Amino acid sequence: MTRSAVVRAIAFTSLAVLLLAIGAALRPLLAPVNPPVADPVLNATEIGFIQDMAAHHQQAVQIAQRLDPDVDPGIAALARQIRDAQSVEIGTFLGWLRLAEAPPTNRQPMSWMLADTTAAHKHSPSSRPSDSPTELMPGMATMTELDGLAAARGHDAEVLFLQLMYRHHLGGVEMALAADALLTHGPVKQAARDIMATQSQEAGLMAAVLSQNGP
Incomplete structure (x- = not known):
C-alpha cells in the first residue's frame, strides 16, 4: 500500500x-x-365505577330474566326493555375496560366511591336489604330474593319484580350520582348522567305502578 x-x-x-x-x-x-x-385511557375512579356498574347491570339482567313470563304484558315489556338496554351498556363498559387493559371485575367494590369523603358522605350506600353482605353495592338483591322472584307467579311475581328493580334502580342512580360528582369530563361521566336520567325515569314509572297495583 x-x-x-x-x-x-x-x-x-x-x-x-x-x-x-x-x-x-x-x-x-x-x-x-x-x-x-402517555396518559391512561381511564383513571382509577372511571375504572372502578365502570367495573361496579357492569356488575350492577348484570344483576338487573338476572332480575328481568327471573320474572314469570306470563305476567302482565306491560310489566313483561318493561323487564325486556331493562334487560336489553343494560345488556348493551354492559358490552360498552367491558369494551372500555379492555381498552384500558383493566380487569372486568373490581376486587374492592365501591372503593372508588368511598375514596372521596365528601362524595361518600353525600352518597353513602344505604339501599341494601338488611340480610345482604356488606360488600354488596347499593340496591343489590340477595340470592334469597332472586330465588323468591324465580318461584313467584302472577301478581306476586309482578309486585316482587317491581320492588326489586325499583330498589336496584335507586342504587344505580346513587352510584351514578357519586361518579358524576367525582369526574370532571369524558364519556364515563356522560354515561353516569345517562344512567341517572334513564333509571330515575324507569324508577318513577315502577313506583307509580306499585302504588296502583301493590299488595
Whole structure:
C-alpha cells in the first residue's frame, strides 16, 4: 500500500470515529432515552365505577330474566326493555375496560366511591336489604330474593319484580350520582348522567305502578 493510500485510510477511520462520537452525543437530543408516558385511557375512579356498574347491570339482567313470563304484558315489556338496554351498556363498559387493559371485575367494590369523603358522605350506600353482605353495592338483591322472584307467579311475581328493580334502580342512580360528582369530563361521566336520567325515569314509572297495583 502506498503512503498516500495509508494516509487516506487513516483519515477515513478518524472521520468515522468522529461521526460515531457526534452521533452518540446527539442521541439524547434526537431520541430521548425516557420518552414521556402517555396518559391512561381511564383513571382509577372511571375504572372502578365502570367495573361496579357492569356488575350492577348484570344483576338487573338476572332480575328481568327471573320474572314469570306470563305476567302482565306491560310489566313483561318493561323487564325486556331493562334487560336489553343494560345488556348493551354492559358490552360498552367491558369494551372500555379492555381498552384500558383493566380487569372486568373490581376486587374492592365501591372503593372508588368511598375514596372521596365528601362524595361518600353525600352518597353513602344505604339501599341494601338488611340480610345482604356488606360488600354488596347499593340496591343489590340477595340470592334469597332472586330465588323468591324465580318461584313467584302472577301478581306476586309482578309486585316482587317491581320492588326489586325499583330498589336496584335507586342504587344505580346513587352510584351514578357519586361518579358524576367525582369526574370532571369524558364519556364515563356522560354515561353516569345517562344512567341517572334513564333509571330515575324507569324508577318513577315502577313506583307509580306499585302504588296502583301493590299488595
